[in-house]
Amino acid sequence: MKYADLSSEELNALQQELEAEYKKVKEQKLNLNMSRGKPSPTQLQISFPILDALSSGDGLISEDGTDCTNYGNIDGIKEARRLMAEMIGTDPEYVLVMGNSSLNIMFDQVARGFTHGFMENTPWSKLDKVKFLCPVPGYDRHFMVTEHFGVEMINIPMTPEGPDMDMVEKLVSEDPAVKGMWCIPKYSNPTGYVFSDATLKRLASLKPAAPDFRIFFDNAYCVHDLYENAPELPDILALCRECGNPDIVFEFTSTSKISFPGGGIAAVAASEDNLEDIKSHLKFQTIGHDKINQLRHVRYFKDGNGIKEHMKKHADFIRPKFEKVLEILSEELDGLGIGEWTDPKGGYFISFDSTMHCADRIYELCKEAGVTLTNVGATYPYGKDPDNSNLRIAPTFPTIEELETATKLFALAVKLASVESLLK
Amino acid sequence: MKYADLSSEELNALQQELEAEYKKVKEQKLNLNMSRGKPSPTQLQISFPILDALSSGDGLISEDGTDCTNYGNIDGIKEARRLMAEMIGTDPEYVLVMGNSSLNIMFDQVARGFTHGFMENTPWSKLDKVKFLCPVPGYDRHFMVTEHFGVEMINIPMTPEGPDMDMVEKLVSEDPAVKGMWCIPKYSNPTGYVFSDATLKRLASLKPAAPDFRIFFDNAYCVHDLYENAPELPDILALCRECGNPDIVFEFTSTSKISFPGGGIAAVAASEDNLEDIKSHLKFQTIGHDKINQLRHVRYFKDGNGIKEHMKKHADFIRPKFEKVLEILSEELDGLGIGEWTDPKGGYFISFDSTMHCADRIYELCKEAGVTLTNVGATYPYGKDPDNSNLRIAPTFPTIEELETATKLFALAVKLASVESLLK
Numbered sequence: 126m127k128y129a130d131l132s133s134e135e136l137n138a139l140q141q142e143l144e145a146e147y148k149k150v151k152e153q154k155l156n157l158n159m160s161r162g163k164p165s166p167t168q169l170q171i172s173f174p175i176l177d178a179l180s181s182g183d184g185l186i187s188e189d190g191t192d193c194t195n196y197g198n199i200d201g202i203k204e205a206r207r208l209m210a211e212m213i214g215t216d217p218e219y220v221l222v223m224g225n226s227s228l229n230i231m232f233d234q235v236a237r238g239f240t241h242g243f244m245e246n247t248p249w250s251k252l253d254k255v256k257f258l259c260p261v262p263g264y265d266r267h268f269m270v271t272e273h274f275g276v277e278m279i280n281i282p283m284t285p286e287g288p289d290m291d292m293v294e295k296l297v298s299e300d301p302a303v304k305g306m307w308c309i310p311k312y313s314n315p316t317g318y319v320f321s322d323a324t325l326k327r328l329a330s331l332k333p334a335a336p337d338f339r340i341f342f343d344n345a346y347c348v349h350d351l352y353e354n355a356p357e358l359p360d361i362l363a364l365c366r367e368c369g370n371p372d373i374v375f376e377f378t379s380t381s382k383i384s385f386p387g388g389g390i391a392a393v394a395a396s397e398d399n400l401e402d403i404k405s406h407l408k409f410q411t412i413g414h415d416k417i418n419q420l421r422h423v424r425y426f427k428d429g430n431g432i433k434e435h436m437k438k439h440a441d442f443i444r445p446k447f448e449k450v451l452e453i454l455s456e457e458l459d460g461l462g463i464g465e466w467t468d469p470k471g472g473y474f475i476s477f478d479s480t481m482h483c484a485d486r487i488y489e490l491c492k493e494a495g496v497t498l499t500n501v502g503a504t505y506p507y508g509k510d511p512d513n514s515n516l517r518i519a520p521t522f523p524t525i526e527e528l529e530t531a532t533k534l535f536a537l538a539v540k541l542a543s544v545e546s547l548l549k
Numbered sequence: 550m551k552y553a554d555l556s557s558e559e560l561n562a563l564q565q566e567l568e569a570e571y572k573k574v575k576e577q578k579l580n581l582n583m584s585r586g587k588p589s590p591t592q593l594q595i596s597f598p599i600l601d602a603l604s605s606g607d608g609l610i611s612e613d614g615t616d617c618t619n620y621g622n623i624d625g626i627k628e629a630r631r632l633m634a635e636m637i638g639t640d641p642e643y644v645l646v647m648g649n650s651s652l653n654i655m656f657d658q659v660a661r662g663f664t665h666g667f668m669e670n671t672p673w674s675k676l677d678k679v680k681f682l683c684p685v686p687g688y689d690r691h692f693m694v695t696e697h698f699g700v701e702m703i704n705i706p707m708t709p710e711g712p713d714m715d716m717v718e719k720l721v722s723e724d725p726a727v728k729g730m731w732c733i734p735k736y737s738n739p740t741g742y743v744f745s746d747a748t749l750k751r752l753a754s755l756k757p758a759a760p761d762f763r764i765f766f767d768n769a770y771c772v773h774d775l776y777e778n779a780p781e782l783p784d785i786l787a788l789c790r791e792c793g794n795p796d797i798v799f800e801f802t803s804t805s806k807i808s809f810p811g812g813g814i815a816a817v818a819a820s821e822d823n824l825e826d827i828k829s830h831l832k833f834q835t836i837g838h839d840k841i842n843q844l845r846h847v848r849y850f851k852d853g854n855g856i857k858e859h860m861k862k863h864a865d866f867i868r869p870k871f872e873k874v875l876e877i878l879s880e881e882l883d884g885l886g887i888g889e890w891t892d893p894k895g896g897y898f899i900s901f902d903s904t905m906h907c908a909d910r911i912y913e914l915c916k917e918a919g920v921t922l923t924n925v926g927a928t929y930p931y932g933k934d935p936d937n938s939n940l941r942i943a944p945t946f947p948t949i950e951e952l953e954t955a956t957k958l959f960a961l962a963v964k965l966a967s968v969e970s971l972l973k
Contacts, residue, residue, distance in 0.1 A: 166616055172618070181597035183600075193811075194811075195588065196810040197811070236660055236664060240663055266833075270834075273665075274664065387618075387838065409697040412690075412810070415839065417809060418812070
């Protein structure tokens with residue numbers, strides 16, 4: 126029965142019951158964490174053999190003749206560009222392989238927009254106002270980058286098909302101050318939604334008022350499928366070319382959740398002109414990235430299929446975790462009308478929305494009982510969830526047993542906070 | 550006998566003789582390169598065992614408990630901070646270990662000056678004019694960074710004791726637009742000069758007109774000694790603290806020419822307040838640098854002494870190269886009054902000055918006969934050597950035999966160009 130349909134008496138009785146239950150859980154003095162979107166130490170062991178993929182006895186010259194132990198090669202070595210291209214389904218000539226962090230590439234790209242501008246356009250630092258479209262809920266670190274540069278961020282509601290494209294089209298075509306848009310097209314953080322073909326087509330076909338508008342297309346979870354027959358996104362670069370917008374997109378990816386978070390390799394993919402523009406700045410910033418680690422990754426994975434095979438091991442490890450959380454949420458909360466949550470087929474997160482708009486209270490109740498969730502508001506620009514509804518659940522770091530305990534507490538907190546809300 | 554004391558007839562005869570000699574060399578169709586300040590492939594084999602220092606069977610948890618295979622730790626792991634601190638002779642708490650490139654750290658630091666400013670000071674992008682002092686001859690990549698951001702660069706003459714400190718003191722104390730100064734304190738690129746204690750003291754005691762003036766102290770060659778009993782620089786951070794200027798310096802270093810160029814680790818050292826300021830930006834730019842490579846370096850080198858021992862192998866390898874170049878220059882050019890050159894006890898370069906101000910012609914003659922030198926002017930801001938005199942010789946990349954041929958051609962080109970100059 127829906128909580129909203131309960132009488133005050135029933136709600137009061139339910140509150141007492143839930144409080145007693147909550148008190149008991151509190152006595153367990155839990156110390157669990159469902160906030161961290163990262164692999165667990167055990168999961169990472171899957172990738173340990175990568176450390177053995179390169180040793181002093183191996184040849185360290187790349188296919189294109191680059192000595193990987195010496196300076197140079199700002200594009201990344203040829204075989205690493207091919208590997209990353211196969212991973213995201215594009216052509217190697219559109220890919221630059223860089224250091225260990227795609228976030229760093231994105232930050233630098235925003236910074237370049239401000240200090241120098243893209244392709245001869247006015248540097249954003251010279252403009253009164255720079256705006257970015259931000260699908261919400263979304264990835265906190267994206268929003269923090271643009272906030273750091275003083276960008277005005279506009280919330281765009283997410284749907285299971287991707288961002289609200291009517292709103293995107295209107296804003297992008299009418300306002301030349303709109304210079305960018307964040308997005309995670311596959312298994313979006315935190316919803317797990319995958320952009321539909323129609324959404325991608327509309328993105329590629331945008332008619333921006335600003336010539337230097339760019340889609341920051343963070344393909345972070347391109348191969349992070351939990352199940353067979355996973356969705357495959359079309360090559361966004363090709364799609365943009367076909368739609369007459371070759372330069373509208375910067376695509377980013379990394380092996381952070383494939384090999385090692387922080388110890389992987391990252392890449393940017395874009396049109397030839399965009400890559401030239403990027404390199405016209407990058408050549409002053411560095412002589413080249415870590416080609417030894419690039420080579421190590423290629424020697425281990427060999428090609429796109431090697432990466433896919435490796436990702437199956439990760440999937441086998443984390444699939445039961447996702448399923449456990451979803452199973453408990455369903456058992457505990459189905460039919461109560463107090464929460465909605467997503468059912469991701471990949472990525473690293475589950476998104477939960479409190480129907481009673483009491484996300485902050487749910488967070489607090491979890492916290493007091495020893496379970497840390499991602500901060501409320503983190504999934505929105507400026508850390509402000511206007512509806513006080515969204516909570517991000519990260520199932521990968523805890524063990525299954527910990528997840529079970531934590532998710533049960535979470536569900537209890539949702540119930541208790543919702544009852545409190547209804548009684549206000 | 551000095552060329553300047555020769556009569557026109559003698560010069561004409563000499564020119565004919567040198568031209569004949571030059572013609573013969575040209576017929577050899579050489580293809581040599583003395584422009585590359587990087588180790589040779591054979592030299593790099595010294596560092597190959599580093600690749601075996603970490604494997605899947607090793608513990609990958611750092612001393613401070615950080616899992617090096619997972620996200621996090623923006624300071625760099627504790628043992629890597631200690632290693633880099635020992636290398637430059639400072640305390641680990643003042644050191645952040647980052648990615649593979651100190652140039653990248655310097656670039657980002659200049660970029661932060663422009664986009665956000667240091668410690669609440671006005672971002673440089675909001676100022677009409679930003680100036681940097683540039684000891685000359687100096688490192689082209691330094692100058693290219695500041696040129697890229699539109700900084701006005703002021704040439705400061707280098708002396709064997711370091712930059713002309715009278716000029717530095719005057720400019721820094723009088724002009725609030727002077728926001729920074731590049732320098733390489735030990736085995737400066739390209740002169741090989743080492744800043745004297747007096748110079749360092751005066752640097753640390755500067756009284757800048759601008760509160761956000763910083764010395765960009767690129768300690769690239771801190772352990773790159775060719776001989777025993779090498780100079781040891783005092784800890785510049787401590788010196789600046791003692792002189793009441795704790796925040797005036799950013800020190801940079803890397804293992805690029807210790808382990809692998811492009812495959813090493815880099816660091817910045819600065820006061821606590823500066824590091825906090827750096828991290829207040831860095832935390833938006835990345836989740837952390839490659840800790841696996843940091844750990845690999847510590848496992849191999851162990852400590853500062855390990856690095857010094859390793860550097861002896863590099864020194865043994867490149868010392869004969871430096872000595873060969875210096876020997877030939879001396880044999881061929883001593884007493885002719887047409888060139889002066891430095892006699893570095895470490896680092897990667899020898900600096901040559903054409904007394905007749907015909908560096909461009911020397912470059913051209915070398916080029917035409919198949920020997921590539923660093924571009925004339927590269928050692929000056931904007932690529933412009935006002936005296937047309939400086940040439941940078943990089944002895945490390947070619948073999949000794951190649952160096953011998955190339956240096957002999959170089960000396961011949963100096964003679965021929967000088968005679969031409971005198972006959973004009």
